Amino acid sequence: MQKIKPLLDQADKELKNDSSASPTVAGQSKQSKPLPGDDEKQGIDRVDAINQVFAEFEFAYHNQYHKAFSDSESLAIAKKYWLSVLENYLPTQIVQAAKALIRSQEYLPSVAAILRACEQGTDLFGLPSAREAYLEACSAPSPKREHQWSHEAVYYAGKSAGWFLLANESESTTFPLFEYHYAKLCRLVMNGEQLDIEQPDALPDKIEVKLDKDETRARIARMKKDLGL
Incomplete structure (x- = not known):
């Protein structure tokens, strides 16, 4: 018990010294590290979408694809035509429509089929009406x-x-x-934006509450009294 008294006295002394310490000089602050800039999200444009659709069609309908577009000239004409017909739809919408058709059709889709699929709109992205x-x-x-x-x-x-x-x-x-x-x-x-619902931070297993100086002094005084010091 005799060893406890010096520790309590030391803690009380440190509190007094801390309370008399000079405050931080105005203008002094810790420099925080600059936040890195967010990388700009680069979405595909409509030309990229048409190229991606044709690439996926080639993979999914290989023989039919090469029969329909037997040379580079016919392929270029088809891409330009599709681009003009689908100009009112978002690039991601065009790509999703093509993917939906690939999953459901055995034969190479026509531009009319793509148009009908694009008309589904939000359904292609799992969005309710x-x-x-x-x-x-x-x-x-x-x-x-x-x-x-x-x-x-x-x-x-x-x-x-x-x-x-x-x-x-x-x-x-x-x-x-x-x-x-x-x-x-x-x-x-x-347009390709990912939405995530924010979740509240989990509560810690142990919550530590820092006592102010007056409360700390009061507790030290009570401990001294309880110990008969």
Whole structure:
């Protein structure tokens, strides 16, 4: 017990010295490392998309492909024609449409088949319709982040529109707002953007609370009293 008293006295002394220490001079601060700039995401353009589609068609329908495009001239003409016909669709939409056809068709798809597949729009990316997404957002239980969403875009559209608004206002008021945000998010997804729902940090196994100086002094005083020092 006699060994404890010097330790308590030393701790009390250090607290007093610490409280009388001069504050940091104004303007002095630790220089933080500059954050590295995010690399710019380079998405494919429509020409790249057409080239990728034809490359995948060649691999999937080898004999049919080379019969249809027997020389470089006919291939170049076909690519230019497809490019003009598909000019109103996103590059990622064109690629996804081609992939969907490859999975379902035994024969080399025509440009008409690609057009029909592109018309599926959001379905190619696993996105529900705006109406389905709205109903899901309105009925999802809390906590919203833990709900098993049909697509992350539905969650973010609901969050942008406002969960309180969706729960308390009429559909005539909330659906146009939700649809606006959902359309923007669908566009991002169709352009290749990856949406991830943020998850809260897990609580640590042990939470350490740093005592202020007054509380520390009070505890040292109580320990001295309890130990009869």
